[in-house]
Amino acid sequence: MKHPFSPIRHDYKPSPTKKAGKKNILIWFIAGLGLPLLAIPLYPILNPLPSNDIVTNDQELAIAMEIKENPAISEPQQTIKANSSDKSREKLDVTLSKISHENSNFHPPLALPPSHDHLTLEIKSGDSLDRIFKRYNLNLSDLAVMLDLPEASPYLKKVIPGDELTIEHDDGDLISLYREINLTTAIKIKKHLSGFVTEIVQRPLEIRRKAAYGTIVTSLFESAAQIGLSDKTVMNLAGIFAWDIDFVLDIRLKDSYYVLFEQIYQNGEYISDGEIVAAEFNNNGRTIQAIRYIDQEGRSDYFSPDGHSLRKAFIRAPVDFTRISSNFNPRRKHPILNTIRAHRGVDYAAPRGTPVKAAGDGKIIFRGNKNGYGQTIILQHGSNITTLYAHLNSFDKNALMGHRVIQGQTVGYVGMTGLATAPHLHYEYRLNGVHRNPRTVNLPQAEPIREEYRETFLASVTPIIEELLQYKQTQVAPLSSE
Numbered sequence: 001m002k003h004p005f006s007p008i009r010h011d012y013k014p015s016p017t018k019k020a021g022k023k024n025i026l027i028w029f030i031a032g033l034g035l036p037l038l039a040i041p042l043y044p045i046l047n048p049l050p051s052n053d054i055v056t057n058d059q060e061l062a063i064a065m066e067i068k069e070n071p072a073i074s075e076p077q078q079t080i081k082a083n084s085s086d087k088s089r090e091k092l093d094v095t096l097s098k099i100s101h102e103n104s105n106f107h108p109p110l111a112l113p114p115s116h117d118h119l120t121l122e123i124k125s126g127d128s129l130d131r132i133f134k135r136y137n138l139n140l141s142d143l144a145v146m147l148d149l150p151e152a153s154p155y156l157k158k159v160i161p162g163d164e165l166t167i168e169h170d171d172g173d174l175i176s177l178y179r180e181i182n183l184t185t186a187i188k189i190k191k192h193l194s195g196f197v198t199e200i201v202q203r204p205l206e207i208r209r210k211a212a213y214g215t216i217v218t219s220l221f222e223s224a225a226q227i228g229l230s231d232k233t234v235m236n237l238a239g240i241f242a243w244d245i246d247f248v249l250d251i252r253l254k255d256s257y258y259v260l261f262e263q264i265y266q267n268g269e270y271i272s273d274g275e276i277v278a279a280e281f282n283n284n285g286r287t288i289q290a291i292r293y294i295d296q297e298g299r300s301d302y303f304s305p306d307g308h309s310l311r312k313a314f315i316r317a318p319v320d321f322t323r324i325s326s327n328f329n330p331r332r333k334h335p336i337l338n339t340i341r342a343h344r345g346v347d348y349a350a351p352r353g354t355p356v357k358a359a360g361d362g363k364i365i366f367r368g369n370k371n372g373y374g375q376t377i378i379l380q381h382g383s384n385i386t387t388l389y390a391h392l393n394s395f396d397k398n399a400l401m402g403h404r405v406i407q408g409q410t411v412g413y414v415g416m417t418g419l420a421t422a423p424h425l426h427y428e429y430r431l432n433g434v435h436r437n438p439r440t441v442n443l444p445q446a447e448p449i450r451e452e453y454r455e456t457f458l459a460s461v462t463p464i465i466e467e468l469l470q471y472k473q474t475q476v477a478p479l480s481s482e
């Protein structure tokens, strides 16, 4: 089993019904690219204790950094938002800058002479810098000089609607121009006696650690919503345990979880949740812990405290459970327990159109109509295991007969074709042609942590577990008073 990248990210992306706004795109972008690389050097400087509240120090720090970054801009940089152009961002390497918790370079903002005007403006459709300069009666020859600066011109010749510019000028004569290039860098062009000077300004991200605890009464998602976990973090959480826990059928009343995760801030402003550092899930009497490890190639993965991978050859629930609301009713017996024996499969009641995922890497050996099963896909995994997905409303356009699929890849959509009275996925798992209960069958595990990383992993586990434990202890009191 080769998984260069976590299927979690493929599996548990927010469902397509959720709008991915610019900010969301940005958030995925940061989290996907930057965080794994950032995390290792961060450990020693991260706040050692998790906290529900944002630490005031951090805010002060963020303000200090803000001032440091823009010493000549007298107002705090209120304009930094996550909305600078995605296009320009794609073209530019985001080199995540150092995360600094030091403010030793702190300089008080320089007071500007009162005659200096300060413009913060957003590029409108059809705008060019030329038009903007004319509109605000700014010196066009200053613009011409700036456009000739080799480091600056690529960022000035093309402006994109939505981009923000901050311009300081003295009665139209330019003093400085500031433009965000991407999330972590900006360009600043400043007039000196000798002429214009271009400076690439680093806009450091700051990573804070946060912990959360939830108890499940109805579903993981409802409980997560109650404690204010972001969709991203709850999906990451579910993704980490997807090989051990069937989030549709395994969840029981009072199941609980702890999660220690990162949050990304810039200039004191929350940008997004980052990755999960560690998590614990208490499900139906068993406890599963997961610790993140990032190897030297920057690959991030989760392991049990003793170094076993949480990945397995098959995920437990091959259906996008995020679409299944209220998936647990403590007062009702799971009908499935009675039906497994009868028809040798597992049924997941789900709305029509819910994505159905390949439980493991495999090859499509059947795709078509199969009597009572209706529209069905059968996957072959290795030489002796097959999985079957029945009653599909439709097949995914990329799931073609004979094609290989990877774990978590959508192969079809829930429906009620064949002998079905309501939309559901009927799922079967066969070993050497014999039906097995996919919810309880022993699954081959992925490779444990590589020997070369084992020592550093084990060394990193203790403080993380300790952090989780300290947080748990703070949660014990309210629990026991229930």
Ligand SMILES: [Zn+2]
Binding pocket: 343, 345, 346, 347, 425, 426, 427
């Ligand atoms: Zn069935």
